[in-house]
Amino acid sequence: MGVNQPLISVVMTTYNHEKYIDESIRSVLEQTFSNFEFIIVNDGSTDNTDKIIQSYLNDNRIIYIFQENQGPSAAVNQGILKANGKYIALMSGDDICYPERLQKQYNYSNLEATRIIFSWVDFIDDDSNQLASKHFAKNFFNATNKTRAEILKSLFFNGNYLCSVTAFIEKNILLEAGLFNLSSIQLQDFDMWIKLVKKYEISVIPEKLVKYRIRNDSKNLSHPNNNYLRSGFESCQIYRNFFDDVSIELFKESFRDKIKNNDFHEGIEYELEKAFLYLNSNFIYVRNIGAEKLFYLLQNHHILAIAKENYSFGLTQLYELTNDIDNLNGIFSKYSTRFYKIYKLWINLARLIKAKIVK
Structure with a gap:
């Protein structure tokens, strides 16, 4: 490693995060760990995100990349390829790092000889207030440590439970894995963790090092209500x-x-x-x-x-x-006959009402 080469590359991806990007950038720049570079990849934002980022470019730790909108995988891959650090710390433009995030993850990687690390998160709302109410991510991001075998089993039966914006991974491992899947926009992180656990141990620090934002507009890509048909398609692949x-x-x-x-x-x-x-x-x-x-x-x-x-x-x-195979993912399940009958009743009722109106 060269004299001026950073040890860690923080790779932040952002798209239309004008409401959050300022706080997110400051949370990285104010880290207690100093030997890092900060790569921000703006995936073609159309709001004031670019203008806000530009106001920070006097900090020589920042490398700014603006690209046409291509999706989160293309953005994060661009940042990883540009990175000079041994470690990649992933980040999003609407989340917030606690000040000691990088220091604690770096210390943990040396202490435990672990090359892939995640952490727990706090959940915040649109106004950065801590969430205590129920929400879609509450029960799966802050999980206990597991063996490789336990992680593989959990990913298979329960889906993803590792929070991507807490990821701290050696760059060479991500390159070896072929980077994130460009064809996926919602489950590219799930796909990556599956590939990694097949070869490496994965650790989760049982400490909240990132504030993960639950958007009021349900625009978290991992939200179950966000394009569930596409999510189902990607899951299948x-x-x-x-x-x-x-x-x-x-x-x-x-x-x-x-x-x-x-x-x-x-x-x-x-x-x-x-x-x-x-x-x-x-x-x-x-x-x-x-x-x-x-x-x-x-x-x-x-x-x-x-x-x-x-x-x-x-x-x-x-x-x-x-x-008994259901190729339509439940549309014609054993429960759907009842719904179909109700649907037919509504259709017939609508026809009767229409006939009366016309008459």
Whole structure:
């Protein structure tokens, strides 16, 4: 590392954060840790975000990048590639760092020899007041530390619980992982954490080092009501590749209570175990992935024979399974008949009212 090379690169992405960006920038510049550079990537904001950032450019720690709007993955990747530090600390233009965030994460990385670190967060509202009320993120960001196997299992069954704006990760690891998925706008962080836990330990500091803002307008990209159809699509694509490059040892350790045959081996048996595991998910679209895998696997006579002998699962069981498959994510579930009847009643009522009006 060169004499003037920073140890940490804070990469902040921002888009139309004029209400919050000033406080967010100041929270980084006022860190107790001094050896850092501050890369701000403005993803084509159309409000006064650019003007506010420009007012801070007399601070030589800041590297400012303005790009046309391309989405959060393109923005954060741009910042990572520009970074000179050994470590990347992620940040968003609507959140706030506590003053000792960088110092505590750097100390923790040296003390625990951990290369990927997250922390707990406080939740704040639009006016930076601490939130005590219920909200969508309250129950999953401040989780206890887990082993790699426990993290993989939790990500599979429960989705993401790691807060991206608390991430403190060695740059080389992110480069090795291929950076964030450009095709994803809502779940790119979930996709990244899955890739990382397949190879590395991940630690969560049980201390609140960032204030995470819950927007009054529900514009947090992770909010469940924000483009849930696209979120479902992205989830499906991510889950299709969930077990790529997962070693058989990590798989067995992570899902030992869900495995059908504890003595399964690499190859066909491992692929069958993956398919059966998908069927254990609470998410319809994930169960569908398992059914799809079995649909294609069992077309091979050799695989079919192994499935019947080792798992008592053959074509008859596949037909029974696919008879209940819901390819529309619950639209035609066992509950929808009732809703359909209500819908038809409303339609008929509307027709009667219209007929009376016309008459």
